[in-house]
Amino acid sequence: MTDSSKNQAANVSYGTKIRGKWNNECYQIEKRLGNGALGTVYLANSRKGHVAVKVGNDTMSISSEVNVLKQLSKVQGSVLGPFFYEMDDWEVNGKRHPFYVMEYIHGEPLFSFIQRRGKEWLGILMLQLLRDLSVLHREGWVFGDLKPDNLLVEGAPPKMRWLDVGGTTVIGRSVKEFTEFFDRGYWGLGSRVAEPSYDLFSTAMIIINAAYPKRFDRPKENSEAYLMNKIDSSSILKPYRTILRKALTGKYQHALDMRNELFTLLQEDNPKSTARVKTTSRVTTRKQSKKTKNHKRTRWVETVLLFALILTIYTLYLVGYGF
């Protein structure tokens, strides 16, 4: 897409004061945070402290995003999108730019975080994502345009946050905003009807993207075999094989199903516990395997400590002997 016409509001310079026409609040621009499909997001200073301000051109699409943000802000007990403050119009040089103000999420892009902190974070953050998705789905929404670019890791303890909720769609309707690599329609593996499995496909593609940072194009035919081949040729992805396949082919109806299986997978160290997991019910399994895992870890820690102690004594002995 050529963006020249779309992003006329893209260059609000440092220090510019944006004053709302309706609510008369003032926001002083500090820097540009990013370009979305429908506008540009800036970091700004206000009476509330640092906030993110999205300045757009099209009132209807900005209002549409505001609708979603308002809905998400209403969800109790879970933080889904960025917190919404207000919407207003900014008039400058005779032109009217709709804008809205939301919470500034001071986080790190998903993949850069994983790269810095270690790949074990991938699974953990995906657990978080799937739990949040299950809440969103329960509220009757599908994220739609789920991709690493829309995810940030914030704070300590690290928490996955959603940045751009513009693609969020009511379940049963059609997803309008998507990114090809993460869109099951593009891969010929399903429709664009907003249903939980649409997001779960994208989640699987995020995991695949973690192993293939440059992404790749679809093949002429048989996408499923092609994707499975990509999974099998990556050491990062291989452990997730079964889960990824099920997500890619729409076998999970609920985010929690996928989450539980991912959780079990992350806990498992040997094949024996898998066999046991299958016979018991899900909730108890989770607790049990957690316990076994803890036991295992304690035992392992003990061994290491003991070994370290012996090594230290031995070293002391050697050193002592040297003297």
Added chain:
Amino acid sequence: MKKGTLRQILLITDGCSNQGEDPVAMAALAREYGMTVNVIGVLEENERTDGLKEIENIALSGGGIHQLVYARQLSHTVQMVTRKAMTQTIQGFIHKELQTILGSDKEIEDLPPEKRGQVVEVVDDLGETMDLEVLILIDTSASMQHKLPTVEDALLDLSISLHSRIGQNEYSLYAFPGRKKQVERLMDWTPQMKDIHKIFPKLSSGGVTPTGPALKEAIDAYQKKRSKRGMLEDDGFIEESGS
């Protein structure tokens, strides 16, 4: 309640017309009939097209949207342009309704931000549930030949998006120039686009680009479809939006 049908002509081309009626005039005519003409210009990498102005003008006078893209971005663009054009048409209608309520000089922007949300919901709702008819005109002149596989992909992609909607869809496909005449029908009205791969390899291209006659044929096709359906059905409000 019958919500009416949106009628679009989607023109996919890569350059200037050089035969027959002025396509800009034909697009204006189509608009009079209540159709929207959208134009997608398919470019080569690093190509500067001379057809740019014409593409823009056809869409402008046809009340639609135009977009220039490189072939590899076509899929995403075709579905997006179709969507955007639907929204635009619906917005046009809502806009009129608002003016009758709020006064002739009022626009959506004159509503306080809190009230706009409701208008947006109505537009979203109609875009999701209204029936849609898309007549696709494909330029098959020589320079388009190697882009046709991409066009095919893009149309399949369009059908995935549209079929995910709640409303009904119908498609019809025409190529210009045709083998024997200026414009050739490849596919009559059908709710399914899945068979187009059977049609596409058969396309043979000529040297001329009769864009105007193709648009004229599209208008005729819509007229025939309407008369076939007879006067029994009320086709709703969108027809008015061009007048």
